[in-house]
Amino acid sequence: MSFRLRAARADDLEHLYEMAKLTGGGFTNLPADRKALTAKLGRAESAFARQEDSVEDEQFVLVLENAETGAVRGTCQLMSKVGEQWPFYSYRLNTLTQHSKELDRTVRAELLSLVTDLEGSSEVGGLFLHPNERAGGLGLLLARSRYLFVAMHRARFADRILAELRGIIDERGGSPFWDGVAGRFFGMTFQEADYFNAINGNQFIADLMPKHPVYVAMLGKSAREAIGVPHPSGRAAMRMLENENFEAEGYVDIFDGGPTMTARTDNVKSIAEARECRVASTSLEGGEKALLATGKLAGFRASYGKRELHEDGSMALDAQAAELLGVGEGDTVWSVAR
Template sequence: MVIIRPITSDDFQALYEIAEESGIGFTSLPVNEEIIRKRIEHAEASFAKEVSKPGVEDYLFVMEDPETGRVLGTSGIEAAVGMDNTFYCYHLGMVIHASRELNIRNEVGTLTLCNDYTGASEICTLFLREDARKGANGRFLSKFRFLFIAEHRQRFSDTIIAEMRGVSDEDGNSPFWQWLEEHFFSMDFPTADYLTGIGQKVFIAELMPKYPIYVNLLSKEAQAVIGQVHEKTKPALNLLLSEGFSKGGYVDIFDGGPTVEANVNYIRTAQASRNLPIEIDSTLSGVKDSHFVINTQVKDFRGVMTAVKVNEEKDVARISPEAAKALNLSAGEHIRFAPIHLGE
């Protein structure tokens, strides 16, 4: 039984290793010791903070194998982007060039630098180590966040977004960035990506074109990857689309990867979730996992995958003693849960 819990300072080495394993393009986790330590400190403060509305909080979680203590992956939620560091993206638009007299009409796509998502909550920093990519671990590491958001609504915006990694090769070369680099910047994609990851974004405002870019002026290679995701990101994108997320017409300013969005009230796992008190039932020990389950805490948050049986007459959820122990719960305390396979 894997456990998801808030990150702590003891997880520094594991998170640093994950940053190294994640590779170029994983902007939210740069390979930088100082930045990683600060992010862990910020996360610890966020979990401990009393919150009435979303602000600069950054909730970073880890998935752990409790038998070995090994950290298997990480994922996070940023409560409100752009509050203490400008959040840039490109909006995909269109202009019409037409002449009635000449009977000519051309539709031209545009890319306009903007801050439209300021204040939205972002699910981010999802990475599962290769040897842990089995069973429902990947879905769990992504979807438990929707349960956490549903349980603690005051901490998050109604709009939830996710930036998806765009197309780049093994060396970190991005066709989209190569065009921008040639015309507006003098640094490669890995450098620009790293600077953004460590919070040095002033160069974006200083060097990025101030006016809309006509898409048809980009190289054919750059045009082809706008709104497309990295091959390794396709499963994550498909999972979010199945949850009700959609492409909102915005792409990343570096690699052209899409940003997907959803209203929290229409995310399927959040919609399907229930909050009930528990009964502890030893007959459920060893029964196949059927649900994603979280306790209702913040600082002492825990999440597991386990069997859940609902007694509708008593309005309680039954879980095994092992699950209750992993969640740090006693009989009568509450859980929020949703089926691993929606529709069950």
């Protein structure tokens, strides 16, 4: 396989723009807007350039590159500390239990409460793979490479990490959840609100959204059924997150009602199991399949390959992976089993 992950550069703008036009809406981290994407790449460049090991409000953008052609066919992002530029809002789904002694009746009502519980967390997001490349495990490469990046730069990320999954979007590109909840207060379609959020942030939600809890029973059926449900295209991503020890803890997106998954950063499987080893050989022919990464910050590269771990802490790699990563004997490579 000739694909590898690398840090995004300013000259990746057109590649990202063309992919953004294919997302179909509800994809805030990859807006089809050149100005917004240019700003995102500028933030990423600053984040890759900063050398201090501390948790700051930064955004890292990675791209999936065909090493043979140079074509960019996917992207993913990491946000090291959300809720700094503007509040990070979520709805929290909880239950209120009330009892009437006179009626001898107990009533349990589900509520959606607007919260900022997840502020200060790190976030993995912005994962998009070109439709023509959705085979051969490239989506998994995109997703899990982010965790190796975190493991390799652990001091730059918070102790809790989250992932937002896109919610239900109908055939018109609208959101039943938005129409049933927030859309009633804003006079904006989901597409308008989603685009505004991608460009300007969601402070307008705080400015105009009622702060009182929303009783789920008072919503229409389509809005109720969308709460905490991922878009059909995101079901595989949800399974991958669960395999990495992320959990759904009742947080949902304020726009489309999609689930927000959370985990303790050090409990994420690919982070906990990542190993740093010195390369002893680059001519391995057997070995186990693995995800491999090397390089610091802007020099980060990741790919699939094969590894053989040695008792002395070194490892052997196959030749193709070594070439994709640009490493040789004596270099350092991080890895996790595929």
